[in-house]
Amino acid sequence: MSGPGKSHGRLAATPSRRPRDLMPERPRLAGAWTARVITLFPEAFPGTLGLSLTGRALEQGHWTLETIDLREFGEGRHRNVDDTPAGGGAGMVLRADVMGRALDAAAAGTPGSRAKWPVIYLSPRGRRLDQAMVRRFAGCAGITLICGRFEGLDERVIEHYGVEEVSLGDFVLTGGEIAAQALIDATVRLIPRVLGNQASTQEESFSTGLLEHPQYTKPAVWKGRAIPDILLSGHHAKINDWRREEAERLTRERRPDLWRAYRAAHGGDPDGDQEL
Numbered sequence: 001m002s003g004p005g006k007s008h009g010r011l012a013a014t015p016s017r018r019p020r021d022l023m024p025e026r027p028r029l030a031g032a033w034t035a036r037v038i039t040l041f042p043e044a045f046p047g048t049l050g051l052s053l054t055g056r057a058l059e060q061g062h063w064t065l066e067t068i069d070l071r072e073f074g075e076g077r078h079r080n081v082d083d084t085p086a087g088g089g090a091g092m093v094l095r096a097d098v099m100g101r102a103l104d105a106a107a108a109g110t111p112g113s114r115a116k117w118p119v120i121y122l123s124p125r126g127r128r129l130d131q132a133m134v135r136r137f138a139g140c141a142g143i144t145l146i147c148g149r150f151e152g153l154d155e156r157v158i159e160h161y162g163v164e165e166v167s168l169g170d171f172v173l174t175g176g177e178i179a180a181q182a183l184i185d186a187t188v189r190l191i192p193r194v195l196g197n198q199a200s201t202q203e204e205s206f207s208t209g210l211l212e213h214p215q216y217t218k219p220a221v222w223k224g225r226a227i228p229d230i231l232l233s234g235h236h237a238k239i240n241d242w243r244r245e246e247a248e249r250l251t252r253e254r255r256p257d258l259w260r261a262y263r264a265a266h267g268g269d270p271d272g273d274q275e276l
């Protein structure tokens, strides 16, 4: 494998059980941010992460993606990874011992500190993913992601490994793979040189605490709808004022929670809805 080369426990002695680098032929830049994904479906990766800006940055080695196939850590001839829930009930639960072995393999060559290398379980019970969390992940050396399936993961493995639970939102997916890709996409685009234009991450939704202003492009008139005159005026200061006002209006109308936080942070009355 081309990931961190340190052997870790007896399981890592089997090359196929080590993290699989999804782009082994591309250059590896020293210290590139790394996502290690434990999944029953490694073929789901890189998925959309292989496209466009994230895909190009992956090829250029600005970040690294490795998958760990949970099945390879399974029990017995059939490599079982799940069993029925203790106490009864529907569905199957991923076994703590199987996931524990996968996590041990995933830890090879990573800093032990969870602050430098978080271990995350994508889970509807987790804290809701937001831009502040994504910024924290981007500032780490890398992350390990656990994609659940079925009814989820044995609680003991979450406790034992200091696993952080992160949710995509208040709905239930079939598995953690789509959530993992969403988290990785949002994180990777904050890594320097992944987006061509760094300024775009500074102005977009959430980075200022506001939703983004409306965007327009050619044609100037479409189906009788014109682009707001101010945007074609060439007055940069006025354009900036218009954009800020629109961002504030949209945030106030759509996201009272964000609006209150923004008002409080800017010294306004958090419950007021007047312009600043």
Ligand code: SAH
Pocket: 121, 122, 123, 124, 125, 146, 147, 148, 149, 150, 151, 152, 153, 166, 167, 168, 169, 170, 171, 172, 173, 174, 175, 176, 177, 179
């Ligand atoms: N029984 C669990 C849901 C399991 S869904 C419960 O009620 O909490 C199967 C897997 O899909 C989960 O283990 C998790 O990895 C993933 N998943 C489902 N919904 C998710 C969400 N909103 N955010 C992140 N991951 C999710």
